[in-house]
Amino acid sequence: MYEVNAPPPGVAAALPVDERFMTLALEQAARGLGRTAPNPPVGCVIVQGEDVVGRGFHPRAGEPHAEVFALRDAGERARGATAYVTLEPCSHHGRTPPCADALIAAGVRRVVVAALDPNPLVAGRGVQRLRDAGIEVTVGVLESEAVRQQAGFRSLIVRGRPWVVAKYAMTLDGKVAAPREGNGVVSGLKARALAMRWRDELDAIAVGSGTLELDNPALTTRGVPGGRDARPVVFDRRALSNPQARVWREGAVLISGLRADTARHEVAGITVLRPEALPDSLTELGELDIGTLLLEGGPTLMSAFFAQGLVDEVRVFLSPKLLGAGLSPLTGRARPMHEAQALRDVTVETLGPDVLITGLLHDIPRV
Amino acid sequence: MYEVNAPPPGVAAALPVDERFMTLALEQAARGLGRTAPNPPVGCVIVQGEDVVGRGFHPRAGEPHAEVFALRDAGERARGATAYVTLEPCSHHGRTPPCADALIAAGVRRVVVAALDPNPLVAGRGVQRLRDAGIEVTVGVLESEAVRQQAGFRSLIVRGRPWVVAKYAMTLDGKVAAPREGNGVVSGLKARALAMRWRDELDAIAVGSGTLELDNPALTTRGVPGGRDARPVVFDRRALSNPQARVWREGAVLISGLRADTARHEVAGITVLRPEALPDSLTELGELDIGTLLLEGGPTLMSAFFAQGLVDEVRVFLSPKLLGAGLSPLTGRARPMHEAQALRDVTVETLGPDVLITGLLHDIPRV
Numbered sequence: 001m002y003e004v005n006a007p008p009p010g011v012a013a014a015l016p017v018d019e020r021f022m023t024l025a026l027e028q029a030a031r032g033l034g035r036t037a038p039n040p041p042v043g044c045v046i047v048q049g050e051d052v053v054g055r056g057f058h059p060r061a062g063e064p065h066a067e068v069f070a071l072r073d074a075g076e077r078a079r080g081a082t083a084y085v086t087l088e089p090c091s092h093h094g095r096t097p098p099c100a101d102a103l104i105a106a107g108v109r110r111v112v113v114a115a116l117d118p119n120p121l122v123a124g125r126g127v128q129r130l131r132d133a134g135i136e137v138t139v140g141v142l143e144s145e146a147v148r149q150q151a152g153f154r155s156l157i158v159r160g161r162p163w164v165v166a167k168y169a170m171t172l173d174g175k176v177a178a179p180r181e182g183n184g185v186v187s188g189l190k191a192r193a194l195a196m197r198w199r200d201e202l203d204a205i206a207v208g209s210g211t212l213e214l215d216n217p218a219l220t221t222r223g224v225p226g227g228r229d230a231r232p233v234v235f236d237r238r239a240l241s242n243p244q245a246r247v248w249r250e251g252a253v254l255i256s257g258l259r260a261d262t263a264r265h266e267v268a269g270i271t272v273l274r275p276e277a278l279p280d281s282l283t284e285l286g287e288l289d290i291g292t293l294l295l296e297g298g299p300t301l302m303s304a305f306f307a308q309g310l311v312d313e314v315r316v317f318l319s320p321k322l323l324g325a326g327l328s329p330l331t332g333r334a335r336p337m338h339e340a341q342a343l344r345d346v347t348v349e350t351l352g353p354d355v356l357i358t359g360l361l362h363d364i365p366r367v
Numbered sequence: 368m369y370e371v372n373a374p375p376p377g378v379a380a381a382l383p384v385d386e387r388f389m390t391l392a393l394e395q396a397a398r399g400l401g402r403t404a405p406n407p408p409v410g411c412v413i414v415q416g417e418d419v420v421g422r423g424f425h426p427r428a429g430e431p432h433a434e435v436f437a438l439r440d441a442g443e444r445a446r447g448a449t450a451y452v453t454l455e456p457c458s459h460h461g462r463t464p465p466c467a468d469a470l471i472a473a474g475v476r477r478v479v480v481a482a483l484d485p486n487p488l489v490a491g492r493g494v495q496r497l498r499d500a501g502i503e504v505t506v507g508v509l510e511s512e513a514v515r516q517q518a519g520f521r522s523l524i525v526r527g528r529p530w531v532v533a534k535y536a537m538t539l540d541g542k543v544a545a546p547r548e549g550n551g552v553v554s555g556l557k558a559r560a561l562a563m564r565w566r567d568e569l570d571a572i573a574v575g576s577g578t579l580e581l582d583n584p585a586l587t588t589r590g591v592p593g594g595r596d597a598r599p600v601v602f603d604r605r606a607l608s609n610p611q612a613r614v615w616r617e618g619a620v621l622i623s624g625l626r627a628d629t630a631r632h633e634v635a636g637i638t639v640l641r642p643e644a645l646p647d648s649l650t651e652l653g654e655l656d657i658g659t660l661l662l663e664g665g666p667t668l669m670s671a672f673f674a675q676g677l678v679d680e681v682r683v684f685l686s687p688k689l690l691g692a693g694l695s696p697l698t699g700r701a702r703p704m705h706e707a708q709a710l711r712d713v714t715v716e717t718l719g720p721d722v723l724i725t726g727l728l729h730d731i732p733r734v
Binding site for chain 1: 537538539540541542543544545546547548551552553670673674681683685686687688689690691692693695696697698699700701702703704705707708709710713715717720722724726728
């Protein structure tokens with residue numbers, strides 16, 4: 001982290017970059033997680049010297065961008081200030097005018113950007129527009145954190161499909177469930193609370209028909225203040241699931257096989273997709289503005305996604321206990337151990353009795 | 368950790384306890400790990416003020432105890448000193464005279480003990496003997512660390528069988544091996560180096576006949592300076608394993624079924640045990656002065672031990688990669704998730720790319 005140097009008396013500050021302000025901007029951005037798709041979550045903080053004079057975040061598609069809220073918050077104090085933005089300010093007229101122009105008009109002196117916008121309509125043009133107006137621009141401060149926060153947006157705009165996060169809780173002998181048991185609790189309270197926060201932060205949750213039959217889960221977000229529910233996505237090729245199951249609420253999506261009879265589901269108002277194959281289902285979910293998909297299992301669905309290389313990120317809660325017999329999180333084709341797929345950008349964290357290990361199987365698209 | 372307070376000029380020090388010296392004593396003790404059975408690994412440090420004036424450890428059964436080496440090292444400087452010992456000094460005449468008497472004779476002023484000796488011949492009598500001689504005694508400094516280091520000795524003397532440590536390396540999808548593959552490397556270099564150190568520190572290593580057939584492992588200690596090999600113990604009920612396999616070296620033990628033909632193994636000079644059941648095999652290994660047994664798999668042997676409640680401690684390396692199909696570390700009887708067996712005293716540590724999680728299934732015997 002950089003230190004903020006006080007300017008010598010009578011000399012204008014050199015305005016060094018301070019990562020702490022970008023951290024604040026990332027915290028602002030996080031408030032929009034799960035609400036902004038197909039737009040990115042973005043946060044902005046306006047800084048005068050060592051003081052934060054404005055904050056803003058993009059709350060949802062169709063509403064103004066983070067920079068606009070932060071500039072409004074700062075008012076006249078934006079003049080000569082530094083703006084910290086988690087994503088390159090836009091340079092094009094979308095549903096709102098370009099944020100680069102708003103920053104220029106407000107008279108900010110410097111803009112610090114975490115990461116460039118992979119949107120081909122922006123992709124460096126926002127930064128160029130600011131520089132052309134004489135504004136000093138720094139790019140790449142806490143870039144990895146920002147890119148990870150924007151994974152859904154980046155996946156959607158570059159690959160046309162959601163960023164798929166496989167989540168499971170496993171015992172120390174590699175079991176996610178006892179045989180033929182639904183709903184068995186694996187993790188402790190802290191881990192389960194975090195998993196609930198993910199339901200609030202990701203756009204949609206996917207389960208297979210097996211989980212639906214065994215658990216009849218509501219897939220709602222519980223115990224998160226101000227939380228909202230993710231869209232349930234049920235992979236049920238034969239469309240045999242009960243249209244009265246708890247999961248079927250507004251926004252729920254049934255991924256059915258091409259020839260299944262989905263009349264009962266359609267009558268109940270459920271959105272039905274009929275992709276040719278699993279990868280197509282992701283493209284169709286992307287078309288529904290689902291940027292992040294939380295794969296909550298079970299093993300059948302998880303294994304199908306993994307086998308086809310469709311899992312982008314893995315989040316595993318490890319619980320320090322031994323079960324003996326039970327279900328493995330993944331099954332599939334046999335291959336030697338040296339062909340196991342390694343995770344990148346691995347993080348390890350303890351949560352009460354449990355250990356959370358996360359990592360990526362694919363790179364998050366950048367510019 | 369306690370601070371050492373310097374005494375006021377001209378006043379004798381109050382000799383506060385300093386955990387750092389007990390840490391040094393534990394480090395001394397560790398030098399004897401894997402070499403002292405049926406005796407405990409014990410370390411001793413003699414301290415004058417802030418200076419360590421003597422160090423010692425018990426190198427192997429039949430040799431003098433740690434206190435004797437430390438007192439020899441300190442010489443005249445032991446007079447008025449504080450002795451830090453990882454285990455209560457003995458009070459009985461065994462192969463060597465009582466260490467309590469040696470400390471008294473050397474004129475030490477205070478003795479700090481990590482843990483009491485569960486040996487019914489000692490069990491508090493050592494401390495009492497010191498106190499009777501007017502020596503100030505403190506018990507319980509870094510007790511948990513000491514008890515864990517002495518698990519093998521404690522298990523042997525209280526339960527008559529070794530402390531069983533199950534060790535395996537697992538992918539993040541719960542696989543310890545690819546199907547029908549021997550020797551697949553799961554962990555990174557740091558984890559594998561630590562596992563080698565355990566082979567040096569534990570008395571014996573157990574594998575099943577399946578591992579022998581698939582891998583033909585040597586089970587030697589490699590890459591540990593000054594390391595020695597643990598005794599190989601092969602569970603091979605039908606005694607069909609090749610008596611020329613690499614594992615059969617001096618000290619190797621075959622655990623055979625009651626009716627198996629072990630003539631080939633006996634001719635080769637291999638020690639053969641014929642226990643009635645798995646728990647008996649541990650008692651018989653205890654009679655061979657094996658205090659710690661490192662269970663290195665595979666799943667068949669591991670599951671048999673686990674199912675019968677014979678695993679005392681678990682050490683799992685988690686590798687952040689996904690395999691898909693493969694072997695689970697444990698199989699067995701189905702039971703609901705809430706009946707999974709929780710580990711106690713859990714530790715979590717990262718080792719390069721891997722995560723090491725350890726924990727206990729049973730309490731280590733105390734006094």
